[in-house]
Amino acid sequence: MTSSQPALRVCGLAKSFTVHAQGGLALPVLRDVSLAVSPGECLALVGPSGAGKSTLLRSLYGNYRADSGSIRVRQDDSWTELVGAEPRTVLDVRHRTMGFVSQFLRVIPRVSAVDIVAEPLRRRGADPAEARRKAEFLLGMLGIPSRLWALPPATFSGGEQQRINIARSLIVDYPVLLLDEPTASLDVANRDGVVELICQRRDAGAAIVGIFHDTDVRDAVATRVHEVIPPASSPPVSPAGVSP
Amino acid sequence: MSSPLLSACRVTKRFGGRTACHDVSFDLWPGEVLGIVGESGSGKTTLLNCLAGRLVPDGGSVAYETRSAGIVDVHHLSEARRRLLARTEWGFVNQDAREGLRMGVSAGANIGERLMAVGARHYGEIRGQAIDWMARVEIDADRIDDRPTTYSGGMRQRLQIARNLVSNPRLVFMDEPTGGLDVSVQARILDLLRGLVEGLHLSAVLVTHDLGVARLLTHRLMVMQGGAVVEQGLTDQVLDDPQHPYTQMLVASILPV
Missing domain, CATH: 3.40.50.300 (P-loop containing nucleotide triphosphate hydrolases)
Known part of the structure; x- marks a missing residue:
């Protein structure tokens, strides 16, 4: 963590969607995106709605398949390329290096909130009791009442589910964190708890890329901003030019 | 890897x-x-x-x-x-549990059979492991001597999973x-x-x-x-x-x- 070498480096990234139900309609979204994030930095993606901020974040995580360009993550003192990587390479990077907080929790039937939160740590071989303790600590810090911990979160409120999602993603100290609107449906008190956790991670040396619509949150966590240019205002691209 | x-x-x-x-x-x-x-x-x-x-x-x-x-x-x-x-x-879990189980013998025997195939011979140990696996797939241990014909569809499927996984x-x-x-x-x-x-x-x-x-x-x-x-x-x-x-x-x- 002493070097200022980036933890994540993106060069010339392009991403379009082809909708076959619409006769192969091509929707270019990202074009020639380049950025780099170093440990201890939090880069806020900004731009109007529809500019492609979420698409960029999901492409970084390998959830969306980039058309071209490069996404490299620092792992084991070398660069791992994610564009065109084998699934197991992406899974390994997600397992050890890169965490993602989405806006919505994908609930797992019958699994309790505390077990959902503890799972990523257990999967890394942590002692189950220890993983549980850490999960309970995070749930407490994020203001989830302890009477809910043993329940499956399917019936929880949107804000509670979102905080469980955050706890699940922050229970592992990922060197790279991707945050998609982590405070979107939270009230002020709970929002402040999340902001504090993100700042802790950043100051402990995580490289963070996030989307924060709330300007107070953005001002509190971000060290830099990166403007995502909406596709319509980019130079026109012929469909042939963006096909993979 | x-x-x-x-x-x-x-x-x-x-x-x-x-x-x-x-x-x-x-x-x-x-x-x-x-x-x-x-x-x-x-x-x-x-x-x-x-x-x-x-x-x-x-x-x-x-x-x-x-x-x-x-x-x-x-x-x-x-x-x-x-x-x-x-x-x-290997294990093979069929959609229809009846194809993966022996319907004419007890649940315990269904699990134990796989263990015997890998060399287990001690009756007490085999039964002990069968009981352990019944618990892991959430079937009451007192159903161990019942045939799977008396089980519900969901229980049969869980028994089939136990039978497949018991031999590691x-x-x-x-x-x-x-x-x-x-x-x-x-x-x-x-x-x-x-x-x-x-x-x-x-x-x-x-x-x-x-x-x-x-x-x-x-x-x-x-x-x-x-x-x-x-x-x-x-x-x-x-x-x-x-x-x-x-x-x-x-x-x-x-x-x-």
């Missing part, structure tokens, strides 16, 4: 003039769960049966890295060795393990499978037509249409950013709850 556990190379199977599965290749790595999705008749189950040595492909080969005897060609093993492999290192396999083939069950029963089995696959560091090939099941249980997906693989990749990537017209149609066809 050194070498694949299972490696399919250009596997092709025809029934008469019809090609049920065509030119399928992939590697399965230790600890990976691969889902095969597609509609009925797309060749999923035929492929699974070719992989597990239950059907002999007309073309291509399937290689498996054994625990101690190196890499073997699944279809060039003697029948006796293949059966041994199927009982010791490395690779489990599953054909629609939750097909035909009520959703609440299905949730219980999915939760159970999830925990077992993760806890035992199993590798698995799972055939399902249910994309929700695939999302919950698998790391990678292969999408089949008309016997061919039309798309493959990370499960969340295939489901959230499908590329092929058929996959886009499948994903768009899921009913929102």
Whole structure:
């Protein structure tokens, strides 16, 4: 963590969607995106709605398949390329290096909130009791009442589910964190708890890329901003030019 | 991460003039769960049966890295060795539990039989392990002497899972393990499978037509249409950013709850 070498480096990234139900309609979204994030930095993606901020974040995580360009993550003192990587390479990077907080929790039937939160740590071989303790600590810090911990979160409120999602993603100290609107449906008190956790991670040396619509949150966590240019205002691209 | 556990190379199977599965290749790595999705008749189950040595492909080969005897060609093993492999290192969970269980003997005997196949002889130990596995799949231990004919569909499926996993396999083939069950029963089995696959560091090939099941249980997906693989990749990537017209149609066809 002493070097200022980036933890994540993106060069010339392009991403379009082809909708076959619409006769192969091509929707270019990202074009020639380049950025780099170093440990201890939090880069806020900004731009109007529809500019492609979420698409960029999901492409970084390998959830969306980039058309071209490069996404490299620092792992084991070398660069791992994610564009065109084998699934197991992406899974390994997600397992050890890169965490993602989405806006919505994908609930797992019958699994309790505390077990959902503890799972990523257990999967890394942590002692189950220890993983549980850490999960309970995070749930407490994020203001989830302890009477809910043993329940499956399917019936929880949107804000509670979102905080469980955050706890699940922050229970592992990922060197790279991707945050998609982590405070979107939270009230002020709970929002402040999340902001504090993100700042802790950043100051402990995580490289963070996030989307924060709330300007107070953005001002509190971000060290830099990166403007995502909406596709319509980019130079026109012929469909042939963006096909993979 | 050194070498694949299972490696399919250009596997092709025809029934008469019809090609049920065509030119399928992939590697399965230790600890990976691969889902095969597609509609009925797309060749999923035929492929699974070719992989597990239950059907002999007309073309291509399937290689498996054994625990101690190196890499073997699944279809060039003697029948006796293949059966041994199927009982010791593999599991096979059928959609219809009746096909995977012996319906005429007790639940305990169903579990114990796999243990005896790998050399267990001590009655008390076998029964002890059977009771332990009944608990792990959430079946009351006092049902151990009952035949599976007296079990509900969900219990039978859980018993079949216990029978397959008791001998500590490395690779489990599953054909629609939750097909035909009520959703609440299905949730219980999915939760159970999830925990077992993760806890035992199993590798698995799972055939399902249910994309929700695939999302919950698998790391990678292969999408089949008309016997061919039309798309493959990370499960969340295939489901959230499908590329092929058929996959886009499948994903768009899921009913929102």
